[in-house]
Amino acid sequence: MSSAGPFKKLPSLEQAAQVFAVIAMIEYSWALLRFFYRLPSWLFYSSVGEIGVFFSYMIVVNLLGSVLMLAVFVFLAVLLPRAWFVERFVSRSASLTLLGMGYLIYVNRYFSSADSYPLASYTRDLTVLVIMIVLALLIDRVAFLRNLLEGFASRMVVFLYLLLPVSAIALLVVVFRNLI
Amino acid sequence: MNRRDFLKLTGVAAPALLLPGVFSKLHSPQTQGSQPNIIILLFDALSARNMSVYGYQRNTTPNIARFAERATVYHSHYAGGNYTIPGVASLLTGTYAWTNRALNHSGVIKRTLAEHNIFRVFGMDYQRVSFPQSVWSSFIVTQFANDLDLILPSGTFGEVDYLLSDFFAHDQNLAARALDDFVFVPNEAPASLLLGSLYKALYARESAQVSSAGYPRGIPHNVNYPLQFRLESLFEGLASFIQSLSSPYISYLHLFPPHAPYRSTERFFGTFLDGFNPPNKPHHRFADMFSNADLRDARRSYDEYIASLDWEFGRLLDALDSAGIFENSYVVLTSDHGEMFERGEKAHSTPLLFDPVVHIPLLISAPGQTSRNDIYSATSAVDLLPTFTHLAGKPTPVWCEGTLLPGLGGETDDERSLFVIEAKSNSALRPLTKATVAMRKGNHKLVYYTGYDAEDSFELYDLAEDIEELEDLYPAGPSFAQPLKEELLESLFEANKPYMK
Numbered sequence: 001m002s003s004a005g006p007f008k009k010l011p012s013l014e015q016a017a018q019v020f021a022v023i024a025m026i027e028y029s030w031a032l033l034r035f036f037y038r039l040p041s042w043l044f045y046s047s048v049g050e051i052g053v054f055f056s057y058m059i060v061v062n063l064l065g066s067v068l069m070l071a072v073f074v075f076l077a078v079l080l081p082r083a084w085f086v087e088r089f090v091s092r093s094a095s096l097t098l099l100g101m102g103y104l105i106y107v108n109r110y111f112s113s114a115d116s117y118p119l120a121s122y123t124r125d126l127t128v129l130v131i132m133i134v135l136a137l138l139i140d141r142v143a144f145l146r147n148l149l150e151g152f153a154s155r156m157v158v159f160l161y162l163l164l165p166v167s168a169i170a171l172l173v174v175v176f177r178n179l180i
Numbered sequence: 181m182n183r184r185d186f187l188k189l190t191g192v193a194a195p196a197l198l199l200p201g202v203f204s205k206l207h208s209p210q211t212q213g214s215q216p217n218i219i220i221l222l223f224d225a226l227s228a229r230n231m232s233v234y235g236y237q238r239n240t241t242p243n244i245a246r247f248a249e250r251a252t253v254y255h256s257h258y259a260g261g262n263y264t265i266p267g268v269a270s271l272l273t274g275t276y277a278w279t280n281r282a283l284n285h286s287g288v289i290k291r292t293l294a295e296h297n298i299f300r301v302f303g304m305d306y307q308r309v310s311f312p313q314s315v316w317s318s319f320i321v322t323q324f325a326n327d328l329d330l331i332l333p334s335g336t337f338g339e340v341d342y343l344l345s346d347f348f349a350h351d352q353n354l355a356a357r358a359l360d361d362f363v364f365v366p367n368e369a370p371a372s373l374l375l376g377s378l379y380k381a382l383y384a385r386e387s388a389q390v391s392s393a394g395y396p397r398g399i400p401h402n403v404n405y406p407l408q409f410r411l412e413s414l415f416e417g418l419a420s421f422i423q424s425l426s427s428p429y430i431s432y433l434h435l436f437p438p439h440a441p442y443r444s445t446e447r448f449f450g451t452f453l454d455g456f457n458p459p460n461k462p463h464h465r466f467a468d469m470f471s472n473a474d475l476r477d478a479r480r481s482y483d484e485y486i487a488s489l490d491w492e493f494g495r496l497l498d499a500l501d502s503a504g505i506f507e508n509s510y511v512v513l514t515s516d517h518g519e520m521f522e523r524g525e526k527a528h529s530t531p532l533l534f535d536p537v538v539h540i541p542l543l544i545s546a547p548g549q550t551s552r553n554d555i556y557s558a559t560s561a562v563d564l565l566p567t568f569t570h571l572a573g574k575p576t577p578v579w580c581e582g583t584l585l586p587g588l589g590g591e592t593d594d595e596r597s598l599f600v601i602e603a604k605s606n607s608a609l610r611p612l613t614k615a616t617v618a619m620r621k622g623n624h625k626l627v628y629y630t631g632y633d634a635e636d637s638f639e640l641y642d643l644a645e646d647i648e649e650l651e652d653l654y655p656a657g658p659s660f661a662q663p664l665k666e667e668l669l670e671s672l673f674e675a676n677k678p679y680m681k
Contacts, residue, residue, distance in 0.1 A: 027373055034371035045287040045608040057358035058371050065374030104373045114366040119377055120384035177351040
């Protein structure tokens with residue numbers, strides 16, 4: 001953890017990497033499921049190169065989403081008192097990530113139409129957010145669960161060795177196609 | 181035109197100005213030049229069978245009938261397929277879908293054939309513009325981006341536009357298919373849990389805030405994509421846009437209505453509560469299971485939406501007339517496919533090729549034309565490209581599968597065979613083995629179903645005697661059926677040849 005100057009409430013790189021790994025694992029896994037769900041229809045009319053470009057766009061969007069979510073946690077860490085968040089950065093961020101993305105999986109699995117999309121309701125969103133924060137705090141109070149989350153997050157980091165290079169290539173593909 | 185539309189237009193037009201040749205064209209006055217303008221106005225999913233101008237019992241199209249009084253009216257015009265992708269591809273390439281391979285939902289023209297398009301044939305001496313309001317048509321149109329001077333984004337003139345591909349001008353085709361048709365498609369689970377969910381929530385919230393005043397069923401929207409619009413704004417924007425073009429130009433304007441959902445304006449809501457009962461037709465084995473009551477309700481909503489569209493078309497007609505556009509332009513009204521409400525089937529997601537889903541309008545007003553001309557022989561969407569290239573004094577490309585339209589340089593040919601192809605469940609990279617092919621020749625229409633049942637099957641109708649296609653002549657084995665069958669199978673075999681191993 002950084003300990004001096006204006007960055008004293010920033011999480012360490014190791015902590016950030018662990019949280020990012022948890023976010024990215026769920027985000028990218030979901031994306032891959034959707035990709036393989038759509039793949040058979042693409043194979044009917046798309047070349048391998050085109051499918052590669054679709055994959056690249058998808059990965060870039062997921063990279064941005066993952067970075068954005070990590071940024072929200074870092075912002076919270078800077079904003080909140082040290083004892084509230086930074087000192088439990090990995091466990092609290094990971095539990096919020098698992099709860100939040102679990103809820104998003106439920107919503108997107110069962111409510112596909114934009115007409116009846118549950119996230120369109122501020123009241124419902126706020127309620128779910130409060131429940132998630134309470135649950136995250138409760139989870140954090142149980143040492144076993146806290147250790148489990150921290151262990152899980154640290155083991156997820158290994159996947160970044162695959163996800164980050166793939167994301168970098170995808171980003172290059174998208175940038176290259178839009179500059180030429 | 182609101183501030184958003186203005187910004188979009190300027191955003192798109194500004195880079196177009198940098199293209200060679202475009203700047204000078206934009207500054208030539210509308211009336212200059214001897215070459216005629218071509219305005220192709222396509223209404224998505226408009227069946228000729230539901231238009232009073234073609235004899236439908238409900239008065240759905242009085243303004244189109246007014247337009248017909250100064251146009252050549254084609255009474256047996258056929259789409260290239262029974263949904264947007266093959267319909268648009270056939271029109272813009274002059275080739276059938278079994279050749280251009282735009283066969284599947286969200287499919288596109290075979291990459292090596294994308295240079296075979298009407299805009300390239302017209303060349304740089306024409307200003308070439310397109311407004312694919314239907315996102316599916318934009319998948320085809322953006323394949324021709326190198327041959328177009330301007331492509332208006334699908335959301336132009338709309339109320340809500342959440343398409344993301346507009347931000348990827350250099351890679352619009354693949355960005356649209358990746359982002360708008362996959363990662364952020366609103367009616368499916370998004371391929372990004374975080375940004376996709378956020379995007380859907382924002383879209384749902386903005387949609388809920390849009391006023392639906394004047395539209396009892398809600399304002400029209402693009403069925404699979406995040407676009408909402410009002411008919412009056414759409415047509416007003418379009419009238420201004422057409423008048424801003426510089427002669428000579430060819431414009432392909434693909435409007436989404438009256439495609440489902442059928443959202444008529446208040447003026448026509450309930451207009452057709454008239455007890456009209458269309459002929460009762462037996463359920464088809466490949467059709468869905470909609471009840472007759474469901475189909476009657478859907479038909480009525482569709483008819484009311486057509487009447488709303490026709491009303492706005494009337495206003496457009498007057499605006500173009502006042503601006504003198506008809507003096508130097510071919511104005512074309514057509515569709516990409518029809519819609520059906522019979523035999524248990526609703527709309528056009530079907531393997532069936534009965535006339536309501538493939539018989540589309542075609543009305544063409546020539547420069548200065550003041551009287552009506554009716555053509556009854558069968559014509560096809562693939563005929564538009566050769567006809568307009570001919571009228572513009574361009575050579576007809578050798579790869580084109582259409583012929584000149586009668587009345588506009590061509591002759592009536594009752595021995596001509598034309599085809600409608602449905603193969604959305606067949607790979608575009610393989611021979612057609614799961615498909616429906618209809619062949620129209622003279623008064624007869626032979627339909628071939630392959631791959632949908634254990635055994636392939638045929639249906640045969642005499643459209644002169646049986647316009648409703650109620651009596652299948654094929655089981656009786658009339659003598660004229662065999663040569664028709666041989667010709668259809670031979671044509672399919674030839675189309676499949678390049679894809680056979």
